[in-house]
Amino acid sequence: MPALDSSAALTQEVQIDLFQGPFDLLLTLLLRDEVDMLELPLADLIEESVTPGSDERWEIDAASQLILLLAAIADLKGRRMLGEDVEDEPDLDALAMREALVARLVAYAPFQRAAQWLAERLRAAQGPRYRRVPPGTAVPVPVRDDPARLRAAMEKMVEASPAPSLEHMGVRRRPLPELLGRLRESLARLREVSFDQMVSDCDRLEEALTLLAALEMVRRGEAELRQDVPFGDILIRGTRA
Amino acid sequence: MTALARTIEALLFIAPEPLEVATLQDITEESPAMIARALDEIAARHAADTGLELAEVAGGWALRTRADLAPACDRLRARPREDRLSPAALETLAVVAYLEPVTRREVGRLRGVDVDSTVGSLLDRGLIEEAERPQSGPVTYRTTTLFLERFGLARRGDLPTLERFELTGPEAQALRARLQQADLIAEAETGDG
Numbered sequence: 001m002p003a004l005d006s007s008a009a010l011t012q013e014v015q016i017d018l019f020q021g022p023f024d025l026l027l028t029l030l031l032r033d034e035v036d037m038l039e040l041p042l043a044d045l046i047e048e049s050v051t052p053g054s055d056e057r058w059e060i061d062a063a064s065q066l067i068l069l070l071a072a073i074a075d076l077k078g079r080r081m082l083g084e085d086v087e088d089e090p091d092l093d094a095l096a097m098r099e100a101l102v103a104r105l106v107a108y109a110p111f112q113r114a115a116q117w118l119a120e121r122l123r124a125a126q127g128p129r130y131r132r133v134p135p136g137t138a139v140p141v142p143v144r145d146d147p148a149r150l151r152a153a154m155e156k157m158v159e160a161s162p163a164p165s166l167e168h169m170g171v172r173r174r175p176l177p178e179l180l181g182r183l184r185e186s187l188a189r190l191r192e193v194s195f196d197q198m199v200s201d202c203d204r205l206e207e208a209l210t211l212l213a214a215l216e217m218v219r220r221g222e223a224e225l226r227q228d229v230p231f232g233d234i235l236i237r238g239t240r241a
Numbered sequence: 242m243t244a245l246a247r248t249i250e251a252l253l254f255i256a257p258e259p260l261e262v263a264t265l266q267d268i269t270e271e272s273p274a275m276i277a278r279a280l281d282e283i284a285a286r287h288a289a290d291t292g293l294e295l296a297e298v299a300g301g302w303a304l305r306t307r308a309d310l311a312p313a314c315d316r317l318r319a320r321p322r323e324d325r326l327s328p329a330a331l332e333t334l335a336v337v338a339y340l341e342p343v344t345r346r347e348v349g350r351l352r353g354v355d356v357d358s359t360v361g362s363l364l365d366r367g368l369i370e371e372a373e374r375p376q377s378g379p380v381t382y383r384t385t386t387l388f389l390e391r392f393g394l395a396r397r398g399d400l401p402t403l404e405r406f407e408l409t410g411p412e413a414q415a416l417r418a419r420l421q422q423a424d425l426i427a428e429a430e431t432g433d434g
Contacts, residue, residue, distance in 0.1 A: 024422070102420060106416065107351070108351055111351065114339060117401060118392060121393060122326070122391060125390075129306045130258075131255075131257055132257060132318075
């Protein structure tokens with residue numbers, strides 16, 4: 001939304017041999033052919049326009065507008081020199097769009113001015129300070145309560161909880177080396193032992209460990225395994241005997 | 242000082258925010274006319290050479306410090322650095338202040354640009370808030386008590402009429418002429434033969 005007063009570039013004074021006055025007047029005269037485009041010393045105009053006077057700062061809106069205008073003038077002059085006709089009949093669509101834009105800007109202008117009024121209001125109202133309660137001011141904690149009740153409440157919080165019991169975790173398990181020893185012992189006495197017999201007094205984990213022990217013996221070449229039917233009993237035969 | 246004026250002065254002294262006349266009425270059980278007279282009395286008592294002033298602001302009455310004492314007050318209480326509102330934020334605020342309660346869409350349509358981030362920053366700053374949610378339909382926004390305080394407005398809608406800010410005939414005409422000029426330039430620019 002172009003601000004209504006961002007026309008600083010347009011009102012800037014220019015001083016060239018051909019013309020002295022505000023930029024927008026020059027532009028109007030050029031567009032109406034009242035100043036001959038071919039006579040226009042473009043370089044002078046540009047130098048005159050974009051050389052910042054004293055130490056004033058460039059405002060980005062004004063500067064970009066100015067540069068756009070200068071580019072447009074350069075373009076126009078270029079066309080004119082090449083003998084092109086720049087006069088077009090007005091485009092109806094463009095006219096309608098422009099009217100719509102004008103209507104919108106006119107409708108919006110009061111709010112822009114109201115914003116300026118608000119800005120002045122804000123500056124004027126900056127001084128006074130108001131009482132403020134810091135956010136989250138809590139109700140004070142009562143301190144004169146019965147100490148015994150406080151103590152009872154505190155004790156509940158600091159009481160150590162009972163150490164967790166592991167009794168329900170079941171029987172102690174025999175470790176792998178022990179199971180391995182037991183298997184070797186059996187094989188020393190018998191030529192062949194049944195896996196099912198070996199694990200008859202074991203739980204599932206020990207059963208698995210016994211199988212591991214048997215496999216370990218196979219790996220070391222101490223035993224061979226044989227299973228006649230899938231999922232059937234496994235016969236463990238010692239190879240030393 | 243009358244007893245009522247003393248009472249109201251005390252209430253204003255301890256109140257964390259501006260007190261509405263209705264609240265003063267509830268507490269003191271006095272008529273609005275009596276309360277108005279008491280407020281006059283308090284205002285007169287806090288003349289220009291005292292540290293406090295009585296102000297009608299944000300829909301109520303407040304005892305506040307005088308503007309020239311701001312530096313000392315701010316040394317006691319760190320005041321957040323005055324964040325400057327951008328022109329876009331001020332214009333959006335103006336639209337909300339005049340049209341409240343107003344939807345984001347309506348604001349955007351008037352402004353002609355997307356206003357989501359501007360509305361968001363105004364919400365963050367506490368200058369606008371969601372108005373009461375309608376049963377159905379989009380959220381609407383309105384200005385806050387903080388907005389009224391910051392801008393020194395006595396109450397919601399304490400603004401000059403919008404008509405006052407409308408463009409006059411010649412101004413609108415000038416605007417049209419300027420756009421025409423811009424169009425001619427744009428045509429010359431894009432009309433590559």
